[in-house]
Amino acid sequence: MTLDNQSVSNPVGRWFRRYIxxxxxxxxxxxxxxxxxxxxxxxxxxxxxxxSLAFYQANYPENPALFGFLTWKVLxxxxxxxxxxTWWFLSILVLFGSSLTACTFTRQFPALKAARRWNYYKEPRQFQKLALSAxxxxxxxxxxxxxxxxxRYRVFQEGDSLYARKGIVGRIGPIVVHASMLIILAGSIWGAMTGFMAQEMVPSGKTFHVRNIIDAGPWAKSQVPQDWGIHVNRFWIDYTPEGGIDQFYSDLSVVDNQEQEIDxxxxxxxxxxxxxxxxFYQTDWGIAAVQVQLNNSPIFQLPMAKLDIQGNGRIWGTWVPTKPDLSEGASLLAKDLQGTVLVYDAKGKLVSTVRSGMSTxxxxxxxxxxxxxxxxxxxxxxxxxxxxxxxxFGLLMVGVIMSYVSHSQIWALQKGDRFYVGGRTNRAQVxxxxxxxxxxxxxxxxKSTPDVPLQEAMQV
Known part of the structure; x- marks a missing residue:
């Protein structure tokens, strides 16, 4: 049975090593x-x-198609x-990782093993094969x-033969580079499978939990916060003297399910x-609502909606009823948070321009x-x-630096009245x-023999 198994496994193993x-x-x-x-x-x-689908339909239409073929459907x-x-991109990463692993075990580890093994030259003719010999x-x-x-060579000596080497770390460097690339690939795949991205538009004073997820990996559920949320304490914008936006800020609190502040x-x-x-990144802003008062009524808050003005800036608007039966009202328009609001009557006529605290x-x-x-x-x-x-990436930089270290080897042999020395290196030949x-x-x-010529035979 053992022979049968060996007869089966050996050809399979040879086929695997030879082809795969x-x-x-x-x-x-x-x-x-x-x-x-x-x-x-x-x-x-x-x-x-x-x-969103609407975004791709708007930016990658079927007619005209980008580059003649790239439409939202193709995309x-x-x-x-x-x-x-995507399955095909992750497959490429896995295949590339498999290629690095195969190269490491079939080339880099054997090269390191050969570099660590010392051997002695016993015959003068062996020195003729070296790039540098004397x-x-x-x-x-x-x-x-x-x-x-x-x-700083490590020297091994046996009788009249000598072998010395240094820079073995230069042989370890490529292995470290391959290992670091495998770590990067593993991190990329893990991030793709477990990461997520979401977007939220939250008014000042509101608390929210992450719900509007627009892209997520199949194992991302465990990463979505369940036992804490975010409370927007305040949102504000700093403007330049010319009226442009200088910076916008959000004061955020991390709160638990009992609304207790954590961070x-x-x-x-x-x-x-x-x-x-x-x-949580600050990426956008908007106008959520406006607070108004009619005569001596209580202050009430009305939501404001972003209006489509065909790409000519951004503006928000709402309608305020001025009669209990909603038969009459006024439109309020605002383009920023500086407090300036345009007031229009039911006929679309501009009535006034007001700021926070003003009335009309x-x-x-x-x-x-x-x-x-x-x-x-x-x-x-x-x-x-x-x-x-x-x-x-940190390990990759270390591996690259290690790879630049030269691995140098020197052999020597005392043969009668002749002394043979030779060596080679994998880089920095000069x-x-x-x-x-x-x-x-x-x-x-x-040896105090200045009259004896030093004979060097250089081979490339």
Whole structure:
């Protein structure tokens, strides 16, 4: 039974190593996959991700199609509205990770194992294969060993033979680079599967929980906050002297289900609030409502809606009834939170312009504007893969630096009255040659034989 199993498993193993591993470890495949990842990542940057159907229909119409083929139907069919969570993009990442793993185990680990294994040259002809070699009429293994140790080589000696190496970290560097790239890929996949993005427009003074999720991975449910929410204490805008927007701010409190404050932060553009892995960005603003008073009535609050003015700026409006039967009223229009409101009568005639605290007569009623209520536009994101990705990038930089360390090897052999020395390195060839020549000069000087010529045979 054992023989039968071996006869079956060995051909399968050989077939796997010959075809599957060799295919995955092919450098051309890795380059092609890396280019594909870069190309689709660029498309995910250019094409807005996670927007509504109406957005894509408006910006990617069928006639005329962008580039002659890219319409909203094509975009949604290919999943270009959520590139980083499509099955085919994740498949490319997995295949690229498999290629890196195969290359690491079939090339990098064997190269490291070979670099750590020391062997001695026993014949002079072996030195002829080295890029740098010398045949001396004087010298000894012991004196060369001391010189090499002073240069921080690790020396191995057996009789009249010597082997020395340094820079083994340069062989470990590529493995660290591959491992870091695998960590980055794992972080990217984990973030795509468990992350989410949401958008909320919240008036000042309101508390909300994350509900309006526009893009999420299949395992994102555990990341959506359930036991805490956000209370908007206040939203305001700072304006420039010319009337333009300088910055808009949101004073936010993190509250539990009993409305108890847990954390508090004032956010603005490029300064978000972060809590338990969820980040709240200040991205937009609006006018939520207006507070008015008619004659001596109680102050009441009316919602304001954003009006479509064909892309010519932004304006919000509402209608205020001036009679109990709603037969007459006035329209209020505002374009910002500076407090200026335009008042129109039922015929569309401009009656007055008022600011907060001011009043005007319309339809025989005294209308007082108390306050404009702003609303903050928040983008909410959670990506649990970010710490993993950052760790991978940090390790990648370390691995790249390690890879630039030269792995240098030197052999020596005492054969009769001749002393053979040779070496090679995987990078910085000129510096290595200078180092070897300096060692040979020192070796020559220590023997106090200045009249004996130093013969060097250089091979490329």
């Amino acid at each position: 591993l060799s295919f995955l470890a092919d450098l051309r495949l890795a380059i092609a996959l890396l280019l594909a990842i870069a190309l689709f990542s660029i498309s995910g940057t250019i094409i807005e991700q996670g927007q 949604l069919f290919l999943g270009l509205d959520h590139v980083y969570r 045949e001396l009429e004087t010298g000894s293994v012991n004196s060369l060993s001391q010189l090499l140790q002073a240069k 508090r932060e004032t956010i603005y553009v490029n300064k978000p609030l972060r809590h338990q892995g969820v980040t 007569q319309v339809n025989g009623v005294n209308l007082r504007l108390k306050e404009l209520i702003g609303s903050t536009g928040l983008q909410i994101k959670a990506d649990p893969g970010i710490p993993i990705v950052y760790t991978g 510096s290595f040659e200078r180092e070897v020549i300096e060692i040979l000069d020192r070796l020559h000087e220590d």
